[in-house]
Amino acid sequence: SIDHVFLSVEKERHVKANARDYNDKFHYADNRIKTSKYNVFTFLPVNLFEQFQRVANAYFLVLLILQLIPEISSLSWFTTIVPLVLVLVITAVKDATDDYFRYRSDQQVNNRQSQILIKGRYCITNEKWMNVRVGDIIKLSNNQFVAVSRHLLCSSEPYGLCYIETAELDGETNLKVRHALTVTSEMGDISKLIDFDGEVICEPPNNKLDKFTGTLLWSDNKYPLDNEKMLLRGCVLRNTEWCFGLVIFAGLQTKLMQNLERPYLKEQIFAFLICMGVILAIGNTMWESWIGRNFQVFLPWDEIQSSAVFSGFLAFWSYVIILNTVVPISLYVSVEVLRLGHSYFINWDQKMYCAQTDTAAEARTTTLNEELGQVEFVFSDKTGTLTQNIMVFRKCSINGHTYGDLYNEFDQKVEITEKSACVDFSFNPLSDRRFRFYDGSLLEAVKLEDAAVHEFFRLLALCHTVMSEEKSEGDLVYQAQSPDEGALVTAARNFGFVFRARTPESITLCEMGRAVTYRLLAILDFNNVRKRMSVIVRNPEGQIKLYCKGADSIIFERLDPSSEDLMHTTLEHLNEFAGEGLRTLALTYKDLDEDHFDVWMKKLLFASTLIENRDDQLAELYEEIEQGMKLLGATAIEDKLQEGVPETIACLNLADIKIWVLTGDKLETAVNIGYSCNMLRDDMNEVFIISGNTLLEVQQQLR
Numbered sequence: 001s002i003d004h005v006f007l008s009v010e011k012e013r014h015v016k017a018n019a020r021d022y023n024d025k026f027h028y029a030d031n032r033i034k035t036s037k038y039n040v041f042t043f044l045p046v047n048l049f050e051q052f053q054r055v056a057n058a059y060f061l062v063l064l065i066l067q068l069i070p071e072i073s074s075l076s077w078f079t080t081i082v083p084l085v086l087v088l089v090i091t092a093v094k095d096a097t098d099d100y101f102r103y104r105s106d107q108q109v110n111n112r113q114s115q116i117l118i119k120g121r122y123c124i125t126n127e128k129w130m131n132v133r134v135g136d137i138i139k140l141s142n143n144q145f146v147a148v149s150r151h152l153l154c155s156s157e158p159y160g161l162c163y164i165e166t167a168e169l170d171g172e173t174n175l176k177v178r179h180a181l182t183v184t185s186e187m188g189d190i191s192k193l194i195d196f197d198g199e200v201i202c203e204p205p206n207n208k209l210d211k212f213t214g215t216l217l218w219s220d221n222k223y224p225l226d227n228e229k230m231l232l233r234g235c236v237l238r239n240t241e242w243c244f245g246l247v248i249f250a251g252l253q254t255k256l257m258q259n260l261e262r263p264y265l266k267e268q269i270f271a272f273l274i275c276m277g278v279i280l281a282i283g284n285t286m287w288e289s290w291i292g293r294n295f296q297v298f299l300p301w302d303e304i305q306s307s308a309v310f311s312g313f314l315a316f317w318s319y320v321i322i323l324n325t326v327v328p329i330s331l332y333v334s335v336e337v338l339r340l341g342h343s344y345f346i347n348w349d350q351k352m353y354c355a356q357t358d359t360a361a362e363a364r365t366t367t368l369n370e371e372l373g374q375v376e377f378v379f380s381d382k383t384g385t386l387t388q389n390i391m392v393f394r395k396c397s398i399n400g401h402t403y404g405d406l407y408n409e410f411d412q413k414v415e416i417t418e419k420s421a422c423v424d425f426s427f428n429p430l431s432d433r434r435f436r437f438y439d440g441s442l443l444e445a446v447k448l449e450d451a452a453v454h455e456f457f458r459l460l461a462l463c464h465t466v467m468s469e470e471k472s473e474g475d476l477v478y479q480a481q482s483p484d485e486g487a488l489v490t491a492a493r494n495f496g497f498v499f500r501a502r503t504p505e506s507i508t509l510c511e512m513g514r515a516v517t518y519r520l521l522a523i524l525d526f527n528n529v530r531k532r533m534s535v536i537v538r539n540p541e542g543q544i545k546l547y548c549k550g551a552d553s554i555i556f557e558r559l560d561p562s563s564e565d566l567m568h569t570t571l572e573h574l575n576e577f578a579g580e581g582l583r584t585l586a587l588t589y590k591d592l593d594e595d596h597f598d599v600w601m602k603k604l605l606f607a608s609t610l611i612e613n614r615d616d617q618l619a620e621l622y623e624e625i626e627q628g629m630k631l632l633g634a635t636a637i638e639d640k641l642q643e644g645v646p647e648t649i650a651c652l653n654l655a656d657i658k659i660w661v662l663t664g665d666k667l668e669t670a671v672n673i674g675y676s677c678n679m680l681r682d683d684m685n686e687v688f689i690i691s692g693n694t695l696l697e698v699q700q701q702l703r
């Protein structure tokens with residue numbers, strides 16, 4: 001469509017709030033959705049055209065045409081046309097009903113109500129979804145579906161926070177937090193929003209779910225916008241009474257997942273048919289030229305049949321018709337019916353029914369059934385698919401000591417069971433009752449005010465992106481985007497470093513019963529290339545500190561030389577943890593001096609308003625400051641395997657299906673989990689490891 005052509009050349013998007021006239025200049029896609037393919041007039045030609053793109057239908061059409069030519073026809077044409085028309089009609093009816101349902105659901109979506117703010121009317125008006133346009137300000141209420149991608153302006157929650165569920169986009173069920181810019185989050189009421197005339201300049205529409213770069217220009221200031229300030233189409237607002245957003249992208253730009261209908265008649269059959277035809281035609285030519293011509297006296301050739309070769313040519317087509325039973329149309333129909341039946345058997349399969357969630361298997365397409373038996377590779381995710389994604393803080397290593405194991409009176413390690421005595425956290429009124437830890441010596445170290453142990457837990461309480469909610473005094477609930485972080489913050493909470501509240505500018509802890517507020521200067525966020533995250537805070541004494549946690553391989557490259565010895569001991573501990581299949585993180589900190597930090601912060605602010613190369617520039621700045629850090633220790637988190645995983649994998653192995661699992665874990669952890677879920681077995685003595693950081697390296701090692 002025209003919109004599409006336009007979008008593909010769009011380099012930068014300009015959206016001005018509350019200015020439809022201005023935005024109309026750019027002809028952005030509107031919010032009307034159309035997933036149906038036909039209308040009453042186009043149905044017949046378009047549908048027939050589509051149907052004849054299938055090899056089988058096209059073949060029978062050619063056959064039909066051949067049979068209409070009297071010179072070569074050997075069978076009557078209606079033996080082909082009746083079944084062909086039958087197949088075409090049945091398919092057409094099915095396509096038409098499918099399309100009708102799509103049309104109905106489009107209508108429903110387009111006509112749903114949304115609340116938008118229109119300049120000049122000074123109140124919130126109900127509008128149909130399809131009339132929402134880029135640049136409008138929309139109000140969204142709790143549990144509503146986000147219909148257009150928008151920039152969050154303000155919400156009912158403090159500091160312009162709001163929570164969203166993105167299950168439809170990425171399948172993750174944990175709530176995510178979005179926060180508005182501080183300047184816009186103060187526009188809580190309609191009169192201010194009506195006068196809002198900020199302009200957003202951002203990237204053109206693309207399909208990256210986790211990236212967004214833009215800037216907001218408002219009253220002569222520039223503010224950086226990133227994905228944290230966006231609500232994408234497809235999420236659902238949760239735990240937030242209402243929020244307002246500025247529409248940036250509208251309409252449906254996602255590709256409809258269409259199951260490509262592939263021809264199932266194998267080429268070999270056609271090749272066989274042609275071969276037979278050719279052989280017989282050659283035979284015909286030879287017979288005609290040697291013997292047949294002698295009969296011309298009383299059986300003359302037809303008028304058009306001037307030579308033996310031409311007779312052979314005609315014979316070829318006749319044989320194509322006669323031999324059509326090699327590709328019987330009835331087979332085509334019956335296979336279609338069989339597949340449909342087969343898909344019902346899949347839906348009814350008792351063994352694929354989950355009673356807990358009341359879900360049965362569902363065959364969404366009938367074209368793939370027979371390929372199921374030919375699966376050779378299974379690609380799987382690890383966390384949440386093989387494992388439960390329920391993270392439990394198990395062990396840690398602080399300043400060269402490990403904590404978390406239980407020993408008996410003879411100093412032998414004993415296994416932790418349900419009956420082992422838990423550490424008593426009753427000294428701490430804010431502790432989480434469900435948290436279990438069995439090694440009492442860690443709590444003792446905390447109570448003895450061991451400086452390293454305190455710094456360790458302080459880091460866990462500060463360096464994360466968890467949100468906390470205090471429903472009533474002392475009743476803390478954490479919302480963690482990453483379950484690992486949830487487990488770590490909960491551990492710190494129980495050991496007396498309670499994370500209580502966060503604002504965009506500060507973090508409040510309750511350290512051993514004492515309320516302490518840290519000014520939050522910067523968050524250097526986690527991504528899977530960096531494999532680490534940091535926070536920079538100013539503590540009440542006025543010192544600036546950087547706390548960083550991340551993958552050991554990454555952290556150990558960036559340590560201060562003074563941490564060398566500790567690094568070796570910690571590495572040993574880490575390998576021990578990983579050998580038990582625990583997920584590990586290394587923790588470090590760094591003192592920053594005021595001048596150095598000021599210079600760096602200026603560069604950061606500048607870089608964060610760039611549109612081009614913003615990510616690269618930021619990564620470079622992060623790299624610059626995350627150097628020369630001092631090691632504190634490491635944590636080990638357990639994520640148990642899901643029920644039945646080892647058995648399932650053993651079965652797949654028996655069927656000779658190869659399994660690939662994707663994980664970002666430490667190598668040792670991954671190998672260990674591989675063993676515990678039967679992926680790797682002891683008799684596989686040649687587990688070989690490919691380690692490369694570039695495409696080329698990996699390619700070379702695979703040879």
Ligand SMILES: Nc1ncnc2c1ncn2[C@@H]1O[C@H](COP(=O)(O)OP(=O)(O)OP(=O)(O)O)[C@@H](O)[C@H]1O
Pocket residue numbers: 381382383482484485526527528531532533549550551552584585662663664665666
């Ligand atoms: N919140 C975090 N803060 C700091 N470092 C982290 C955080 N989450 C993960 N890491 C580190 O980054 C590495 C890569 O994590 P990533 O989340 O990309 O892996 P993943 O693909 O999710 O793996 P898995 O599916 O096994 O969880 C991890 O091994 C860990 O060391």
Ligand SMILES: [Mg+2]
Pocket residue numbers: 383664
């Ligand atoms: Mg992860």
